[in-house]
Amino acid sequence: MGQYHDPSIRPSEIPSEAVYFDRRYVLAALATSAAVIGGGIEAAPQTGRPAAPALPEPRYTRNPKFSTNEPPNSWEDITTYNNFYEFGFEKEDPYRNSQNFRSRPWSVEIDGEAEIRGRFTLEDILKPHSLEERIYRFRCVEAWSRIVPWVGFPLADLIRRFKPTSRAKFVEFTTLLDPKQMPGQRTRVLDWPYREGLRIDEAMNPLTLLVVGVYGKWLPNQSGAPLRLIVPWKYGFKGIKSIVRIQFTERQPATSWNLSAPDEYGFFANVNPAVDHPRWGQSKERRIGGNFLASRIDTLPFNGYAAEVASLYRGMDLRRFY
Numbered sequence: 001m002g003q004y005h006d007p008s009i010r011p012s013e014i015p016s017e018a019v020y021f022d023r024r025y026v027l028a029a030l031a032t033s034a035a036v037i038g039g040g041i042e043a044a045p046q047t048g049r050p051a052a053p054a055l056p057e058p059r060y061t062r063n064p065k066f067s068t069n070e071p072p073n074s075w076e077d078i079t080t081y082n083n084f085y086e087f088g089f090e091k092e093d094p095y096r097n098s099q100n101f102r103s104r105p106w107s108v109e110i111d112g113e114a115e116i117r118g119r120f121t122l123e124d125i126l127k128p129h130s131l132e133e134r135i136y137r138f139r140c141v142e143a144w145s146r147i148v149p150w151v152g153f154p155l156a157d158l159i160r161r162f163k164p165t166s167r168a169k170f171v172e173f174t175t176l177l178d179p180k181q182m183p184g185q186r187t188r189v190l191d192w193p194y195r196e197g198l199r200i201d202e203a204m205n206p207l208t209l210l211v212v213g214v215y216g217k218w219l220p221n222q223s224g225a226p227l228r229l230i231v232p233w234k235y236g237f238k239g240i241k242s243i244v245r246i247q248f249t250e251r252q253p254a255t256s257w258n259l260s261a262p263d264e265y266g267f268f269a270n271v272n273p274a275v276d277h278p279r280w281g282q283s284k285e286r287r288i289g290g291n292f293l294a295s296r297i298d299t300l301p302f303n304g305y306a307a308e309v310a311s312l313y314r315g316m317d318l319r320r321f322y
Contacts, residue, residue: 052217052225060131060151061215066207068304071190073146075215077289082222083140084241085190086175086182093184096249098157098221101181103242104267106226112248113239115163122226126212128161129153134209139271139303140236143296146288150230151213156204158246164200168248171203172196173240190256196240197253197267198231199312207232207308210243233302233309234269266322270313271303275322 022305034217071077084094087101097114106122140144144252159171177193179185185192202208209230212219217223224241230237264278273283284296303308313321 015106030288032070042256046171052214052220054217055077055131055151055213060133060213063132063134067133068137068147070135070137070147072135072149073287077146078148078214078264079220079223080187080218081288083185083236084222084224086184086192086194086242088184088221089189094222097183101221101225103219103221103225104198106244108243109245110162110246113165113168113250114322115165116161125158125227126153129157131212135301136209136230137173137305138230138232138236138239139267139285139299141265141277141282143282143285143299144288145285145299145303150209150211150213151216152209152211152230154206155208155210155229156206158210159200159203164248167250168250169200170249172245172247172249172253173243174245174247175240176242176244190260191245194240194256195228195253196238197222197249199252201310201312202231205309205312207305212278233305235271237265237270249299268318268321270322271299272301272318272322273299274301275319 005079029244043091080095081091082094083091085096087094087097093240104249107119108122108125109119110117131153133151135147137145138148173196175194176182177185179192192216198208211224211228211230212226214220214223219228224239227243228241229243252267255265256269258267271282276282283299286296287297300306300321
């Protein structure tokens with residue numbers, strides 16, 4: 001526990017942020033700004049491959065209450081520069097290696113401390129919920145960020161539907177395990193399948209979103225199709241993708257990166273500019289898709305969402321519970 005299974009792949013061997021941004025600086029020349037069309041954000045694909053299908057009409061409502069007023073990144077920025085280790089460890093690997101991934105049909109198992117349990121199709125999961133678009137800041141642990149127009153529904157709505165018992169203190173999420181489709185799972189860099197978790201009050205916070213789309217289209221494979229989590233005040237590795245299981249638990253669940261490198265990745269993973277990652281600072285960030293030579297911007301506590309979530313952690317030592 002706490003060590004990689006394969007000693008040939010260590011956290012220290014993951015490319016530095018300088019390497020990431022140098023590569024991204026070249027790719028950024030290909031990106032264009034997204035256009036705002038007819039009340040919904042649309043972006044033409046710039047990747048040379050078909051875009052993800054558009055969401056059905058009526059697609060969704062815009063939710064300004066939870067949206068930043070910052071302009072979103074382009075479709076190119078959002079869909080070709082991703083962390084999704086199931087499809088590879090370089091930032092461009094998920095785009096290159098996930099195009100034949102089958103995200104339909106899909107089902108999700110609801111299990112654990114809840115009155116209603118079972119296996120439900122994606123259509124079952126989505127049917128009662130109204131989709132909405134929220135433009136969220138998205139902060140990755142490697143000191144970069146972007147602005148993303150996610151489409152989904154509050155996780156709290158799903159939780160209420162399945163009626164967790166008083167014993168449910170946490171929500172655990174699990175990604176699909178399918179090494180045939182997900183080449184990264186053929187390595188032992190992590191103990192697959194990928195697992196993440198939230199405290200129940202974090203899961204019930206109105207900011208926490210189960211996401212099925214981006215830019216008015218269904219999620220593309222490399223972005224976590226067909227169902228992923230977004231918790232905008234936490235670092236991006238909390239945003240588990242391709243979810244197949246949601247379990248209500250009494251005890252804090254084990255999470256993948258915390259198991260592999262507990263000195264680097266905590267359970268809470270709240271964006272805290274005062275707590276550096278062991279291999280890079282966290283107080284500054286660069287916006288993906290921007291000018292590589294531009295000055296970094298200050299990272300905000302809780303990624304700018306402190307007014308909505310800081311009360312969840314009142315009295316906690318956020319240096320210890322990182």
